[in-house]
Amino acid sequence: QVQLVESGGGLVEAGGSLRLSCTASGRTFSRSAMGWFRQAPGKEREFVAAISWSSGATLYGDSVKGRFTISRDNGKNTAYLQMDSLKPEDTAAYYCATKEGGLLSTLIRMYDYWGQGTQVTVSS
Helix, strand or coil, X not given: CCEEEEECCEEEECCCCEEEEEEEECCCHHHEEEEEEEECXXXXXXXXXXXXXXXXXXXXXXCCCCCEEEEEEHHHCEEEEEECCCCHHHCEEEEXXXXXXXXXXXXXXXXXXXXXXXXXXXXX
């Protein structure tokens, strides 16, 4: 059974930073990709970033390019989302998800396992 556990959310002032972690178990992740998504109240879930476990290739949503950095530690089966220069509009529940194969995707339906989410709140 694949399990994903997020941590690291919280309350931060605009311009500040947070680092989210997603620890995964139950799959051979060397042949997978990990993604981060977010969902604000009343809005659709939005792609944030993705990374290939094997190659380290990355992909970012337009709204976070240049501010967020996704990385992974293969030995710990953990992916990270470093969020800098946070804005109030980054406020959302953040979810990590995993998909089979290393091909990166922005599409929610391509990811088959999801974490429970961690809340990020950015005050102005």
